[in-house]
Amino acid sequence: MKNVKAEIIAVGTELLLGQIANTNAQWLSERLALYGINVYNHTVVGDNLQRVEDAFSNAHHRSDIVIVTGGLGPTEDDLTREAFQRISKLDIIEHPPSMKKIETFFEKQNSVMTPNNRKQARVFKGARVLDNTVGMAPGMIVTYENTTWIFLPGVPREMKQLVKNDVFPYLQKLTGNEEIIKSTVLKFIGIGESALEHELSDIIHNQSNPTIAPLAQDEGVVIRLTAKERSKEKVDDLLENMKQQILAKVGSHFYGFDDEKLENQVISLLEEQHKRIAAAESLTGGMFTDKLISVEGASSVCRGGIVCYDTKVKQDVLNVSNEVVQDKGVVSAECALEMADNVRRKLDASIGISFTGVAGPGEVEGNPVGTVYIAICQNTGEQLVEKFAFQGTRNSVRRRATLKGLEILFKYLK
Amino acid sequence: MKNVKAEIIAVGTELLLGQIANTNAQWLSERLALYGINVYNHTVVGDNLQRVEDAFSNAHHRSDIVIVTGGLGPTEDDLTREAFQRISKLDIIEHPPSMKKIETFFEKQNSVMTPNNRKQARVFKGARVLDNTVGMAPGMIVTYENTTWIFLPGVPREMKQLVKNDVFPYLQKLTGNEEIIKSTVLKFIGIGESALEHELSDIIHNQSNPTIAPLAQDEGVVIRLTAKERSKEKVDDLLENMKQQILAKVGSHFYGFDDEKLENQVISLLEEQHKRIAAAESLTGGMFTDKLISVEGASSVCRGGIVCYDTKVKQDVLNVSNEVVQDKGVVSAECALEMADNVRRKLDASIGISFTGVAGPGEVEGNPVGTVYIAICQNTGEQLVEKFAFQGTRNSVRRRATLKGLEILFKYLK
Numbered sequence A, B: 001m002k003n004v005k006a007e008i009i010a011v012g013t014e015l016l017l018g019q020i021a022n023t024n025a026q027w028l029s030e031r032l033a034l035y036g037i038n039v040y041n042h043t044v045v046g047d048n049l050q051r052v053e054d055a056f057s058n059a060h061h062r063s064d065i066v067i068v069t070g071g072l073g074p075t076e077d078d079l080t081r082e083a084f085q086r087i088s089k090l091d092i093i094e095h096p097p098s099m100k101k102i103e104t105f106f107e108k109q110n111s112v113m114t115p116n117n118r119k120q121a122r123v124f125k126g127a128r129v130l131d132n133t134v135g136m137a138p139g140m141i142v143t144y145e146n147t148t149w150i151f152l153p154g155v156p157r158e159m160k161q162l163v164k165n166d167v168f169p170y171l172q173k174l175t176g177n178e179e180i181i182k183s184t185v186l187k188f189i190g191i192g193e194s195a196l197e198h199e200l201s202d203i204i205h206n207q208s209n210p211t212i213a214p215l216a217q218d219e220g221v222v223i224r225l226t227a228k229e230r231s232k233e234k235v236d237d238l239l240e241n242m243k244q245q246i247l248a249k250v251g252s253h254f255y256g257f258d259d260e261k262l263e264n265q266v267i268s269l270l271e272e273q274h275k276r277i278a279a280a281e282s283l284t285g286g287m288f289t290d291k292l293i294s295v296e297g298a299s300s301v302c303r304g305g306i307v308c309y310d311t312k313v314k315q316d317v318l319n320v321s322n323e324v325v326q327d328k329g330v331v332s333a334e335c336a337l338e339m340a341d342n343v344r345r346k347l348d349a350s351i352g353i354s355f356t357g358v359a360g361p362g363e364v365e366g367n368p369v370g371t372v373y374i375a376i377c378q379n380t381g382e383q384l385v386e387k388f389a390f391q392g393t394r395n396s397v398r399r400r401a402t403l404k405g406l407e408i409l410f411k412y413l414k
Helices: A023-034 A049-062 A080-088 A096-108 A115-121 A156-175 A193-199 A201-205 A232-253 A262-272 A287-293 A311-316 A322-328 A333-346 A394-413 B023-034 B049-062 B080-088 B096-109 B115-121 B156-175 B193-199 B201-205 B232-253 B262-272 B287-293 B311-316 B322-328 B333-346 B394-413
Strands: A005-011 A038-045 A065-069 A092-094 A122-124 A128-130 A139-144 A147-152 A180-188 A211-217 A220-229 A254-257 A277-281 A302-307 A351-357 A371-378 A383-389 B005-011 B038-045 B065-069 B092-094 B122-124 B128-130 B139-144 B147-152 B180-188 B211-217 B220-229 B254-257 B277-281 B302-307 B351-357 B371-378 B383-389
Touching: A005 A023, A005 A049, A023 A038, A023 A065, A023 A156, A038 A049, A038 B049, A049 A065, A049 A080, A049 B038, A049 B049, A065 A156, A080 A122, A080 A139, A080 A147, A092 A096, A096 A115, A115 A122, A115 B193, A122 A139, A128 A156, A139 A156, A147 A156, A180 A232, A193 A201, A193 A211, A193 A220, A193 A232, A201 A211, A201 A232, A220 A232, A232 A254, A254 A262, A262 A287, A262 A394, A277 A287, A277 A333, A287 A302, A287 A394, A287 B287, A302 A333, A302 B311, A311 A322, A311 B302, A322 A333, A333 A351, A333 A371, A333 A383, A351 A394, A371 A394, A383 A394, B005 B023, B005 B049, B023 B038, B023 B065, B023 B156, B023 B180, B038 B049, B049 B065, B049 B080, B065 B156, B080 B122, B080 B139, B080 B147, B092 B096, B096 B115, B115 B122, B122 B139, B128 B156, B139 B156, B147 B156, B180 B232, B193 B201, B193 B211, B193 B220, B193 B232, B201 B232, B220 B232, B232 B254, B254 B262, B262 B287, B262 B394, B277 B287, B277 B333, B287 B302, B287 B394, B302 B333, B311 B322, B322 B333, B333 B351, B333 B371, B333 B383, B351 B394, B371 B394, B383 B394
Parallel strands: A005 A038, A005 A065, A065 A147, A277 A302, A277 A351, B005 B038, B005 B065, B065 B147, B277 B302, B277 B351
Antiparallel strands: A038 B038, A092 A122, A128 A139, A139 A147, A180 A220, A180 A254, A211 A220, A302 B302, A351 A371, A371 A383, B092 B122, B128 B139, B139 B147, B180 B220, B180 B254, B211 B220, B351 B371, B371 B383
16 A cells, blocks of 8 residues: 555544643654654544544545544543444444453452443454553454544553554554664763764764654653664664764763663662662652662662651661761761661661752752752762752652662762 | 634644644643633644645634644745635735834844745735734734634744734634633542442533533542633532532542642641651552652651561561561561551651552562552551552552552541
């Protein structure tokens, strides 16, 4: 199929009320473009049967592929099935595996399934049913009068999972697109977007396959490389070659590919070095330890931590000395160092890390909001402490301190 | 003008390529709703004359007000004027004040004005021209065959400025709308979307002002009420009355309005009751304490916590007894209770809460992934412990356990 015309219809009054933006359409469009599928229209329509039907009818007459997001849920204003039935006259039947899944879900939750939940297991007769592994309503692909209709849940997480697992492989077969597109992300920490772009300006300006797209994110800067070629080998070569060129210039800030997270890299380094970590957290309140423990396999290297938000807890549980608390204050390099060293001993770890500072709203002991000390102490006696001044609200300061802790620890272990 | 039907058309291929999301439509919709103008469709169409014309033609036949963003710039693919001329046959003329402004801009920049820039000063004959004070292309309002067409630049900053200064005052006059619209959100925990809708089905079916829109979110279910009336008092009465009706039915699951979060409610309840809390977290790894400490003012009631991810930390730091660890295991009601009671004592709190369980990947001591015990112990001797089986990945299990902890604590304090 050449020059395929696709369009995306989002069903949901919340979009027309401006409660959320149609990010599903953006996400889908960006990826459809990679598969060489042209998207000619986005439409948003509310939970109104006639208007959904009208939108579907317009789409049916002008597009080869129509992707519909939303309107598959259990409530009365989920009208996607009814609207498509009006134009296609297709029968709607219950899909036993989906029904079974819904029943099992309610059983496991020990809660009663209300009758309207059955609706989510209803599919068009003859449809290819797409298993929703992260939610209840399955997706569907229906071909009707030469148009391929793809129905997906509106919840972004569910929609994306169905698209990656089922829809893209299906579309690639359908369109017979033999070009292979592959995209990879390189992640950096401790360097800004413009500095990174500056370092790489020669490379960025002199080539177009792979394309190089830098993007600033909360957790550092990423570069997305996207290559297209006729064979898997060629695509891989292109990407590998470009990775090497980029890492030769800015490798010291690199920490991982694609879904790799800084905390995963920290856990890996700890594993390699047979080190065990414990954290003493004041303003970060558990956020740092939470990040580490989010990593599968963290148990082998992460002992845990003490959240010593209260000064008395710093003293009574973590044994920070009275001298430090009185003379230097709890927001001080000395306090951070005692916290890190004491949590390391108390939890029998090889490395202790600590966070103390002012998240706000008000200042503490004359230290302005955003002042944060982060310390690391090893059982070898090695130690370091750094002071930071973070900007932002209470929770941005807390988040930035946590990320900075991961960054310091990563560089320290590396 | 009653029950005005409006729609929004965005012109620009960059939207169809997924390079940006259609945030203009979201912004406009949110504000139009407040003016009592119902938005029934969003459309995105690329820079293609025929397709823009088709989108305009559809809109012209179904809407009273059409707002078009984008396609007014100087380049060849800015086609909004041409497309609307095809359907309206209106003359396009140069607007001297706009032309003057463009010339002045280039003079000031000391740069040469290319001929295509003249295009930006071209307007429909008879149009109301809206002065763009932050960019070059003016906006336009044209009434044609009873439909009001409003053309705006696609750059969000320019679009917003024109809308605030000119479009909203115009629309308010046009619609003669003196209705006041007010919206409020009620938040619930411990009840699913379909169960909530089931409980409220009578209310939902029997009225339309306020409208009642349930929406499932990560942290429970919310209901948005939106009321329209001639006076502020009447709107408030409508909303208040509906709140009472809803709370009479499902009030036991209610925890807050609008931006209120469950953790804020928990902190408020602790403050009111002069209770101080400490947490012992195994699988949740600090996530629970982090949630509490995210709340401004948490310091007065949140002592902190111990993250005892490792069994030895449970024993050595938290003094969980050897008998419990050996006979019952770390994933047990007994272990949860000891953790909660010991963390309470150790951190000198009035309430201790604990989390122990299996986040995965593998099972622990014969307990499947998702098994979680949550216990609460008070200094009064009161205690409770509950067992759960959560679904999902490692981090969904951890997140669900954390939310469930907030829910249990909220209900316990209430």
